[in-house]
Amino acid sequence: MKRPTIADIARRAGVSKGAVSYALNGQPGVSEATRKRILAIAQEIGFNANSAARALSGARARAVGLTLCRPARILGIEPWFMGLISGFEAELGAQSYALTLQVVASPEQEVEVYRRWWGERRIDGVIVTDLRENDVRIPVLQQLQLPAVVLGGSGEAGGVTQIWSDDGGAITEAVRYLVALGHSRIARVSGVPDLLHTQVRTKAFDQVCASLGLGEALTVPADYTGEEGSRATRRLLIGGDRPTAIIYDNDVMAVAGLAVAQEMGLSVPGDLSIVAWDDSPLCSLVHPSLTALSRDVSGYGAQAARELLNAIDGKKVGNVKAQTAHLTPRGSTAPPRS
Amino acid sequence: MKRPTIADIARRAGVSKGAVSYALNGQPGVSEATRKRILAIAQEIGFNANSAARALSGARARAVGLTLCRPARILGIEPWFMGLISGFEAELGAQSYALTLQVVASPEQEVEVYRRWWGERRIDGVIVTDLRENDVRIPVLQQLQLPAVVLGGSGEAGGVTQIWSDDGGAITEAVRYLVALGHSRIARVSGVPDLLHTQVRTKAFDQVCASLGLGEALTVPADYTGEEGSRATRRLLIGGDRPTAIIYDNDVMAVAGLAVAQEMGLSVPGDLSIVAWDDSPLCSLVHPSLTALSRDVSGYGAQAARELLNAIDGKKVGNVKAQTAHLTPRGSTAPPRS
DNA sequence: CTGAAAGCGCTTACAG
DNA sequence: CTGAAAGCGCTTACAG
Numbered sequence: 001m002k003r004p005t006i007a008d009i010a011r012r013a014g015v016s017k018g019a020v021s022y023a024l025n026g027q028p029g030v031s032e033a034t035r036k037r038i039l040a041i042a043q044e045i046g047f048n049a050n051s052a053a054r055a056l057s058g059a060r061a062r063a064v065g066l067t068l069c070r071p072a073r074i075l076g077i078e079p080w081f082m083g084l085i086s087g088f089e090a091e092l093g094a095q096s097y098a099l100t101l102q103v104v105a106s107p108e109q110e111v112e113v114y115r116r117w118w119g120e121r122r123i124d125g126v127i128v129t130d131l132r133e134n135d136v137r138i139p140v141l142q143q144l145q146l147p148a149v150v151l152g153g154s155g156e157a158g159g160v161t162q163i164w165s166d167d168g169g170a171i172t173e174a175v176r177y178l179v180a181l182g183h184s185r186i187a188r189v190s191g192v193p194d195l196l197h198t199q200v201r202t203k204a205f206d207q208v209c210a211s212l213g214l215g216e217a218l219t220v221p222a223d224y225t226g227e228e229g230s231r232a233t234r235r236l237l238i239g240g241d242r243p244t245a246i247i248y249d250n251d252v253m254a255v256a257g258l259a260v261a262q263e264m265g266l267s268v269p270g271d272l273s274i275v276a277w278d279d280s281p282l283c284s285l286v287h288p289s290l291t292a293l294s295r296d297v298s299g300y301g302a303q304a305a306r307e308l309l310n311a312i313d314g315k316k317v318g319n320v321k322a323q324t325a326h327l328t329p330r331g332s333t334a335p336p337r338s
Numbered sequence: 339m340k341r342p343t344i345a346d347i348a349r350r351a352g353v354s355k356g357a358v359s360y361a362l363n364g365q366p367g368v369s370e371a372t373r374k375r376i377l378a379i380a381q382e383i384g385f386n387a388n389s390a391a392r393a394l395s396g397a398r399a400r401a402v403g404l405t406l407c408r409p410a411r412i413l414g415i416e417p418w419f420m421g422l423i424s425g426f427e428a429e430l431g432a433q434s435y436a437l438t439l440q441v442v443a444s445p446e447q448e449v450e451v452y453r454r455w456w457g458e459r460r461i462d463g464v465i466v467t468d469l470r471e472n473d474v475r476i477p478v479l480q481q482l483q484l485p486a487v488v489l490g491g492s493g494e495a496g497g498v499t500q501i502w503s504d505d506g507g508a509i510t511e512a513v514r515y516l517v518a519l520g521h522s523r524i525a526r527v528s529g530v531p532d533l534l535h536t537q538v539r540t541k542a543f544d545q546v547c548a549s550l551g552l553g554e555a556l557t558v559p560a561d562y563t564g565e566e567g568s569r570a571t572r573r574l575l576i577g578g579d580r581p582t583a584i585i586y587d588n589d590v591m592a593v594a595g596l597a598v599a600q601e602m603g604l605s606v607p608g609d610l611s612i613v614a615w616d617d618s619p620l621c622s623l624v625h626p627s628l629t630a631l632s633r634d635v636s637g638y639g640a641q642a643a644r645e646l647l648n649a650i651d652g653k654k655v656g657n658v659k660a661q662t663a664h665l666t667p668r669g670s671t672a673p674p675r676s
Numbered sequence: 677c678t679g680a681a682a683g684c685g686c687t688t689a690c691a692g
Numbered sequence: 693c694t695g696a697a698a699g700c701g702c703t704t705a706c707a708g
Contacts, residue, residue: 048458051459053388394685396703691695
């Protein structure tokens with residue numbers, strides 16, 4: 001059950017290994033007739049080029065890397081990463097690139113993984129998520145000259161392609177919508193404050209609240225888990241002057257917030273309106289279904305993969321703006337009960 | 339910025355490349371002093387062995403493959419796969435094996451991916467989930483002699499290591515618990531009927547219902563998505579003699595079922611008790627939190643990875659029984675309101 | 677214990 | 693258009 005090599009094909013076709021390689025890779029150097037014959041033989045014997053040999057001869061590893069830096073308990077439940085992964089694959093699969101995955105515990109460990117992967121030539125590039133302020137990963141990517149695409153920030157990663165979306169615009173839309181419904185006490189439960197996109201959202205939230213005269217904009221920081229989402233929600237709801245609407249930075253925390261409200265005997269949306277960021281099937285799973293800021297996560301992933309393949313090919317590197325999230329109203333928002 | 343090779347180390351250490359290889363791989367053939375010196379140099383210059391060269395010289399690819407065969411919309415939300423992946427990684431990372439991922443649409447496409455990966459020598463083995471009756475993947479694994487571990491069935495995959503758990507026992511426990519609470523009309527919303535473990539569960543459910551004199555056991559088949567979970571639940575609840583308890587084959591459908599009950603004005607657990615299979619953070623996220631059949635999914639994944647590494651090393655292959663899921667009572671189950 | 681050499685399966689200049 | 697050959701960076705028998 002020895003796996004066939006180009007030598008086997010060459011022998012059967014009566015040509016050299018070089019010719020087989022040219023034929024298989026669509027390079028000039030073989031006649032059309034020979035190419036056809038070679039391809040037919042390859043097909044017939046089920047030939048797949050040994051990826052190691054290919055990578056070793058200077059070609060690509062034909063794989064890209066992704067690290068997942070979240071505690072296991074949140075990884076499984078937050079639809080975001082899987083949506084992203086589906087998107088990557090749609091693009092990578094088409095070019096028969098493989099996706100190599102690694103769960104890590106911190107940005108520092110992530111850096112180690114990048115060094116190792118790149119040193120091993122195991123991957124041709126990486127997709128970097130959760131950009132932070134003064135991110136330790138950026139200088140390493142530059143030092144290694146490792147092709148990369150960074151998601152979630154803009155302008156902080158010199159020389160590395162970035163993809164970002166207008167989160168400030170999206171949150172502004174959400175607040176305006178709630179205000180139009182009649183809300184004036186609007187709070188927010190945010191994701192990890194170190195993340196650049198959290199900061200962008202917080203700033204925009206502050207600004208729109210101020211410009212609409214809503215008084216101090218209250219953001220309670222959390223970490224995307226249900227536990228912290230519940231805790232933050234309780235903290236907001238037990239106060240005297242409790243908010244009539246809460247915007248959550250992810251779907252998981254929004255669902256947890258809904259459960260807390262129900263547990264406290266508050267009706268949603270009667271007593272409390274809820275908006276979730278990053279719409280996902282989870283938002284439609286609960287009752288009432290959650291109004292959400294939607295965007296095409298797997299489209300975003302596909303776009304990221306496309307940019308990464310460009311970067312690997314040494315093509316242009318730059319700042320790419322993705323679609324802005326838009327509001328999808330569902331059952332969790334309504335005018336506040338007066 | 340050329341990445342260092344063993345030749346660089348050999349030059350600096352004043353030894354042959356062979357000696358460097360032996361030292362790095364803990365093989366006999368170099369003195370302890372030389373080994374120390376070589377390792378120090380490797381460390382200093384940040385050496386990582388080129389994985390392609392390694393794989394090409396007959397060694398392992400040091401990667402294993404996993405395909406995900408679910409529609410994108412369910413992949414992101416079902417915690418099961420990510421839990422499994424965390425578990426794999428805990429084990430694979432320790433041995434510095436990489437995990438290669440691919441989303442596929444069908445078992446047939448999965449087979450193609452296996453053929454390609456193996457042909458390319460891109461992976462050393464695969465983890466196979468969702469075993470079916472007369473699964474098309476099994477004969478291919480055997481034909482390719484591709485090391486594999488199969489999850490979710492027992493006894494159907496000659497020559498391939500299998501990991502399974504006693505799902506029949508678990509569902510029996512759940513039914514007995516509900517009966518003890520006073521329920522007699524218990525229904526079930528199952529996962530995809532083709533899957534072997536679904537069949538095991540259905541059979542056990544039928545048996546325990548019969549043995550407890552509950553009359554005909556009603557199982558409505560679904561596909562793990564929230565949509566089908568809702569549909570199945572509605573079908574069960576609009577009937578005249580509606581069940582007082584429903585057992586769901588995954589957490590997502592259980593949450594969807596809860597939403598349907600709430601939407602129909604039924605109280606959970608007053609009018610309807612709900613049991614979810616495969617406990618996950620999702621079950622604790624909603625209100626009331628869901629009683630569930632729990633097991634250590636990432637432990638299961640780690641066990642699978644360990645068996646696969648054994649299989650790759652040519653070690654014993656066999657049937658491994660994993661932990662049986664146990665009941666974790668929460669707020670969604672109670673005696674039926676009479 | 678150590679060195680020189682072959683070989684893994686490709687790709688790619690370099691001659692014909 | 694085609695063939696023969698070098699080389700990618702390792703591992704591993706095979707001599708010393």
